[in-house]
Amino acid sequence: MNKKVIALLLKDLLLEFRQKHSFYGILLYIAATIFVLYLSMPDTPESTVWNSLFWVIQLFVCVNAVAKSFLQENRGRMLYFYSISSPVQFIAAKLIFNVLLMLIMSLISLGLFFTFLGSPVADFQLFIGITILGGIGISLVFSLMSAIAAKAQQNAALIAILGFPVILPQLLILIKLSKSAFGEVFRDGAVLQLAGLTILMDLLVVVLSVILFPYLWKD
């Protein structure tokens, strides 16, 4: 069971290394977007503006990075996976891969944000932690959305339509949570409470994906 998950995961990683163009494509996308922000914004934007821009960029990066995970598999290959693994193993490998990809992307975009847009962040470790947490959450949701959208015809646009409303509550929590890293004072325990809530929601998404994916998979 675990062996197969790892094998599928390695296959995705290997594919990513062999076809570096898509990886660099997303990197360039991040760099270009942040550069546009840098040119269009005042030199050191306010912390609230910085924060909301950061999370919006995360969202779009995730759509681009994760979206292709199911779209790139053509019918024949899906049929092959169908015959060698169970749907749970398949979705588990995809989820892990997308989380890894998104983590790299969020950390890179965080670095670029610091370089280009300055840093209003008071507590770096906390903010990096929140970014990692947020990246995981967003990529989990969009993995399942991309699996759904891959089944429909005009898929690329559909991912955004399906995913944005679902991710909104989580994004609101994250934006609120990251204000704590800007030095805003919260009531005792509120930060932990919000962080716990995001982790719980991530778990919920994982459980739901494992339950629901088998229905998406058979065709």
Place this chain on the structure above:
Amino acid sequence: MWFGMMILFGTSFYYSIKYLRDFDYRNDIFARHFAGVGSFFGILGYLTGIIWVNVTWVTDQGQSLGSVLKEPKLIGAAIALLIYGAYFVLRGSFTDIDKRARISAVYNIFAFAMLFPSIWIIPRLVGSLHPGAPGSDSGNPALDKNDMDATMRMVFYPAVIGWTLLGVWIATLKIRLSLITEKNILEVKKSD
């Protein structure tokens, strides 16, 4: 109306699960119409809510309607409407009936399970103007004793029940109509 909407969406969610259990096309019709009437009630609730907000919350102290509408509870409601909008867009993008029913059921379950905890949890964590904010002793919107006096409750609970029943009635009318119009499909399905 929010109560009615939540109950209708809940019913739709229930029928989506039922569809995935036995792949009976009738359950898909049920899920679709409950979601449809639920969204209609959601829109009505939003519109009437805006009128009410305009009277009670917008004061002359510089609040605009836009700033007042950033209420956590109203955001939750708006997200619910967006999600069900997406549900119908997703439905529209399939031509194959079985595939449409299955995949939209998956989305319905996922969206409902993601949305409602956040609607129920987040507003209880942050302050707001809406009745039932943490400032008012308990965080239970609409269900708390201190929020409403007896006369208001005399109106409120019958209204909740009435709107819910009205919604269920409209939904069942639509369901019966489509059970008749899609009779051919249903019969074909039964025979395979």
